[in-house]
Amino acid sequence: MEMRFDGKVAVLSGAGRGLGREQALLLAARGAKVVVNDLGVAIDGGAPSSAPAQEVVDLIKAAGGEAIANFSDVSQESGVKQLVADAVAAFGGVDILVCNAGTIAHGTEPDALNPDMFQKQLDLMVTGVGLLVSAAWPYLASSGQGRIVLTSSSGGVFGINTSAYYGAAKGGVIGLLRCLALDGDACGIKINALCPLASTRLFAGFSDNEEFNNWFNDKARPEYVAPLVGYLAHADCEPTGRAFLVGLGHVSEIFTGLTKGWGTPGHDIEDVRDHFGEIADQTGYAVPASSAAATGFIIKDAPARRA
Incomplete structure (x- = not known):
């Protein structure tokens, strides 16, 4: 049986380009009413534009779906509240929340880290995500089937060179995931995360190997990530508090294990x-x-x- 989202309202941040765009198009094609949020900024967070989000909305409507655009800054409390308010005003609630919005700062050596850049990354990808979840939580809980999908990164789990700002923020997403999943048990909210591998603007610049980049751009298409998001966003999805590496047509689960270990009181x-x-x-x-x-x-x- 086809997994559909008829009657469901899906709010997606960072959905004007790349991963979020493909997710929004997929959910809309399966019947969801979609709120496409994107500030439309450049990769460094500057030069905002309404064009990316509006283009996705236009594509959804042209295919017979329902969607609205939202241009709020989801690194700010006022922005996340406005995003949820727009969803409620347009479609009556929120059933699905997908958090994609992110920027990246890589190529910074450890002896050149500065507090302003840490704060900028954390505001968008940790604080902003937490506040967006908080604003949507009452609506997600009211249905008893709320679904949240967060976007982390393998860099935040396994590490990546000269990307401490980004890795710290994406690692923080995993902490949010684990805590919020426990909180969601009482009200039926399931929350999971993905660590995507995809040829997007954020990936550009990680490799100077032209042959690899050409291969990656062909094989790591953003649309290959969207089906996992669709599954995790569906009411039939029972897993919660889990994280997945996804891309290149492949899905793996990432988990944290604890060794049996050793111990004795008073050891030195x-x-x-x-x-x-x-x-x-x-x-x-x-x-x-x-x-x-x-x-x-x-x-x-x-x-x-x-x-």
């Missing part, structure tokens, strides 16, 4: 050194569902250690 520095192999041994790892579960994993072995 040399004990850590001597038992580091056991501490780091990934055999029999666990995948805790929360911080409490991770703590419990350690506590359960405490009696044996005391003995």
Whole structure:
């Protein structure tokens, strides 16, 4: 059976280009009423334009769908509130929230980091995302089937050279995901994240290998990421608090594991050194569902250690 979104209202930030554009077009084609948010800025966050978001809306309407454009700055509280207000005014609520908006600053060496750029990246990709989720939360909760999809990055999980600003912000998205997923349990909201691999403006400049860039531009199409977003945004999606690497026609789950480890009360520095192999041994790892579960994993072995 085809997975459709008839009657659902989907709000997508950063949906004027690249990944967000393909997601908006897919959800609209499957029946969703779509709010296309995009400030239309250049890759460094400057030169805003209404053209990208409006073009996506025009394409959706030309295909018989329903959509409106929104040009709010989702790094600001006033902007996220206006985005949600526009969705409610136009379509009566919010059922799906997809957070794509982002800029990038790469090529900065560790000895040249500055607080202003950290703040700029965090405002948009952590604070802004959290505030947008907060503004939409009452509407997502009211249906009992709210769905949220966040956009992180493999750079925020596994690291990437000379991109500390971007990596820190995208890593913060994973922290938001894990906490908000627990909060959503009580009201039926499912929230997941993707780490996309796609040929977009944000990827440009990561490699100076022309042959690789030509291959990547052909194989890593943004439309290959959209189906995972569609699944995670659907009411039939049951997973929550999960993160996925997606691109090139491939999907993998990213998870955080906890080794069985080693411990004894009163150990010293040399004990850590001597038992580091056991501490780091990934055999029999666990995948805790929360911080409490991770703590419990350690506590359960405490009696044996005391003995």
